[in-house]
Amino acid sequence: MDLFSTSLSMPEWETLIHRAEVGDVNEALENIDRSKGTEFDVIFIGGGAGGRFGSAYSKARGLRQLVVDKWPFLGGSCPHQACVPHHLFSEAAREMDYMRWNSDTLWFTKFEEERASIVDLIDLFKRGRNNPHAFMNWQSKEQLDMEYILNAEAIVIDKNTVEVNGERFTTKNIVLGTGSSTFVPPEIKGLDKAGVYDYATLIDPGLDYEPTSCVIIGGSKVAMEYGSFYQATGCHTTILTRSPLMRTKSLHHIDEDLRRYVVDNMRLRGMDIIEGCEPLEVVGEERATGVRVRLADGTETIIETDFVFLGTGERPHTQPFVDALGIDVDEKGFVKVNARMQTSIPGIYAIGDLIGAPMEMFKARKCGMTAARNIAGEPFEFDFSEYPDFLHTTYEVTWVGLTEDEAREQYEDITVIQMPPKGMPNGDIALPVSEGTMLYAFTRPELSGFQKCIYDNHSRRLLGAHHVGMGAKDAFQYLDFLIKKGITIDEMGEMNELFINPEHFIQLSRLRAGHQNLVDL
């Protein structure tokens, strides 16, 4: 379908995407300026966050780009199966948690667990997701002038040729950005049984029954986030993990006090978290009825469940590119790139989840941008070794910079500012409060959160910040920037807080900033 000279409205895009998703439209959705021929400066394979932002940057730098995606929309898995549903579910989990703790008090009605349906939330998401999909297509065409082919597979023929629907397009550069999917551990038997899901199959084809309990295999962010959501709906959830939660290799800079607060609070909500164990098999005839697991003491047991969820990390989709181009990949299949996103083959770049952790939005988008800048002749490097990070339980958990232990190892003299203060039981103090935990502070003080920041006494610079609560996540984007710029405790104290209390760590820092020799608080 040639859409180049047509301008579809948002509702028209939504309808077209829907028709393609249900199989009524099978042809490619093509937005190509044919008057310019079929030669491009760069072809992006995969129109997710990296491909879209890389394409936008390419256009901005005067390159002719083409982006190709198998789905009928741009934006990739984020708005379709991954980040966006996770944010919806996490927000729902937080609301349900609030309703439970405040059930039948104040103006809250009695929490009715039978109305908290996982299937309903999935349906809600699926009914709404084509709106952002439509917007990605509309914006990319009407505002960003990108050329694209959607609803079609791209086949890389060689380093300068890509085939779509039997037609060959030539290009000076190719950027690979086809993402990743859940790693299915080959040593665990029975993962192909009905009743076993991951974040993608939960949505497509979708969970079609209301589970009575859940067993999560793996201890990743996904495990903690989706597990907290299932538990909040009343679906009793058990997490089986080899490493302690938040001590998996994929996460760095996890402060131990923060970790303990998070995990204790998951348990307080009724979740079972079994660490140091080895899941062996999903049992059941055709449907999962339980998971056989070897516990840390070596004994084996079966945990009964009708819903198994995989939170075992990610693996990339690189084999077709290895076969066609011979690019170098690591032992897990992730494409090896340098800081310019260049692979082992000149003119071939790789971005996003395809190059490994962190599987985060900022990295995907900035990888695309980095590839585009280099293709445009600007020697730009992207170092994503340090970044602010977060996850959701029924809280936002955010962290940036060094942990207390790391800071003690690397600096002679540090100051730790934290709330609740060290040694004070959580329930004794209704602090910290942040946007969204005010009611907890007055009803269940021990639930009102945790925060810590660390300064180097010599330079007075902020080294790290760690927060459990709500309302602080956005601030961490800026704190990351300020830490990299070398913000000091005195400058923190100069900031103008917009809330009485300190999700931005301003107030407490100011209380100590007057000291020539800094001390803990």
Ligand code: COM
């Ligand atoms: C985000 C998708 S949901 S993109 O990064 O805007 O393409």
